Amino acid sequence: MAEWWRDAVIYQIYPRSYQDGTGNGIGDLAGITRRLPHVAELGADCIWQSPIFQSPQADMGYDVSDYLAVDPLFGTLEDFDRLIDVAHSLGLKVITDQVLSHTSDQHDWFKASRKDRTNDKADWYVWADPLPDGAPPTNWHSHFGGPAWEFDPQRGQYYLHNFLASQPDLNFHNPDVQDAILATAKFWLDRGLDGFRLDTVNYYVHDAKLRSNPPAQAKPQVMATDLYGMQDNIYNKTRPENVAFLERLRALTDQYEDIMMVGEVGEMGHRSIEIMGEYTKGRDRLHMAYSFAMLGPDFTAEHFRNCIEGFQQGAPDGHPYWSLSNHDVPRHVTRWAEYATSDDAMARFACAMLMAFEGTIGIYQGEELGQLETEMEFHELTDPPAIRYWPGVKGRDGCRTPMVWEADAPNAGFSTGQPWLPVKAPQAARAVDQQGEGSVLAFYKDTIAFRKSSDALSHGTTEFLNLPEPILGFRRVGAQVLTCLFNLSPEPVTLHVGDSAQLSGPFAASLDGTTLTLPGNGFAYVTDAKEVSAL
Known part of the structure; x- marks a missing residue:
């Protein structure tokens, strides 16, 4: 088996922000297809698309209401099929985000589940009675603020949500839920998809006994939206039973030729490296995993060495995926600006360092342009936690603004209509058509080519x-x-x-x-x- 992914460079596309093909201000599949030659010319081997499935878009597609349908914002199944065909003709593989730990509250499964306690999907989500004083069943936190439990008066119970209240968690202790999720994965593999990026892959299974988490043993890390750092999160995620489902998912992908799965480990610090190792151990779990270990503010030689050596020691037969930016964190050129002689110098440095790491490499769209974090104003925000906690929280919109193609075109060539997030002058100045000889884009192309030419x-x-x-x-x-x-x-x-x-x-x-x-x-x-x- 070729295992194309082992030395691949994977290019992440945020569909809403890549290229608008209809003029409605939102990127779509037709737009992505149009721009695939840019990815191929860069030297990447694969694209990863953030979710394109039907969704009310409360969390920009990470709240799926139908796993088997393309959201009309992005196009149709036929548009998806054409994207696959064009990508493959250019030598590019295609993977998509699979958000399996939770659905939208508009999914038919949840609509049925919340009706009563006896219907055939009553146990498809995580429901629990209030404590005697009416409090939530556990002390678990939501990543987007407040408890991880929402009371539903129709059932008279709480349901679990690790993120928005409109993103109820599926109950992976129910084998019918696992079977249904596997069926959705098979649907996309049968359409020619080359694999999956698995969102929040360590969140699938919760503690069946609903035990509350103990306080954090280390110094707590507290942010306005995210009190996870106040607890040792041993019961709300990364449960031992999670591995058994990953093995079922791997067994499905192994029925196809050369499919790849990469899991997002929602964890920081050394623990994230341990989980990456556990989830990629052997040949019956994930093909590879990545964490937020290199996506934070840490910028020391010791930190990068610890990340890589930690994985080597924890999973000697596993395979890592390293990236420095994605759609959830500030862009690294801005994030590490205090260590830089200039923005372009940091962009080149980060590329050179990343391309030297052992494993699979991830690039987030615009990274190859040396793109900067966009400074947002409150009225421009779309990100739920930022809207709720502004100005204490800047949110994720600043790294999600549209890709820039032609500096002097309306909205830098992204859309002829009003874009869903603004295109501002500092970003437009880095458009693809401004990236000539000696540019950051040229450097990325040269460095990727050098990596591919070097056996070492x-x-x-x-x-x-x-x-x-x-x-x-x-x-x-x-x-x-x-x-x-x-x-x-x-x-x-x-x-x-x-x-x-x-x-x-x-x-x-x-x-x-x-x-x-x-x-x-x-x-x-x-x-x-x-x-x-x-x-």
Whole structure:
């Protein structure tokens, strides 16, 4: 089996914001299809689309009301089929977001379930009686603010929702629920889909005994919308039974040729790396997983090394997926601006570092342009937690603004109509048609091509070098050995690299004899660096 995904570069598309093909201000499948050559020319191997399924769009499609239908906002099943055909003709695989832990409250399953306690779907969602004082059954929190329980007067019970109250959680302890979910996955595989990105993959199963979480043992991390950090979340997610469902899902995908599943582990810190390892262990669970470990503010050599080594130790036979930005976090060029000599320098640095990591690589749309986080005003917001908690919470709209194609066209070429989120001047200035020779886009193309041409970067193992902050250094060992060196600060650093060292591929460095100088945010791929030490 080819296992195309093992050395792939996967390009995430946020459908609402990629290309509008109808003029209604919202991106769609026809627009994505039109722009697929951009992805192919970049050198990516696959696109991941955020949800395109029928939805009331309370959480921008992560609240599915029909798993087997394309939302009319995005087009039709025929549009989906054409996208698959065009992508495959360009050598691109296609995966979609599958939101399986919860549905919309407008899904027919939930409409039936909430009617009474005896209907055939009464146990398809997580229902529980109030405590004697009327309080929710457990102390679990919702990610979007308040308790993770909503009282439903029709049933006289609470239902569980880890996110919005309009996103009730399915009851994966019910085998009928598992069977129904597997049937929806089979529907899309039969239409030619190449795999799934599994949203909140560690949230499927809850504690059947409904035990409350204990207080956090470590120092709590508290944000306005998210009190998860106040608890050790041992009962509301990442339950042991979760693995059994992943094995059922893997058994389904194994009936098809070369399908891939990547799971989003909704967790931060070292625990996220442990779960990635657990969920990718062996050959009967997920093909790979990613977490938010590299999607936060941490920007030290120690942090990136700990993420990669933690996975190596926790899942020696597993496979990681690394990315630096997505639709849920501020764009990394803005997120790490305090460490940068310039926005473009950080964009190039991040690309060079990411492309050197062992595993599968993820890019979020616009990242290849060095795109910045958009500064939003309150009246422009669409993100529910931002609207609820503004200005304490900026929300996710700033990383979801439309892709920019032509700087001088209306809305930078995204739409002829009023876009659902604004296209502002700092973003339009980075449009594709402005990215000529020497641009961030050109650098991405060159660096992806270099990764693909290098056996060490595509398939080699990773051995870290013991270098002081702010230097991250490791060797990728394949048919050749490539030493990868990165300066995570805006100040220059120098290294001794031996008298036979040679620069290879893209670099921001200078080599003078045995001395390698990395400027602020500098980087280098080096061959024959038999000894490396800081000066």
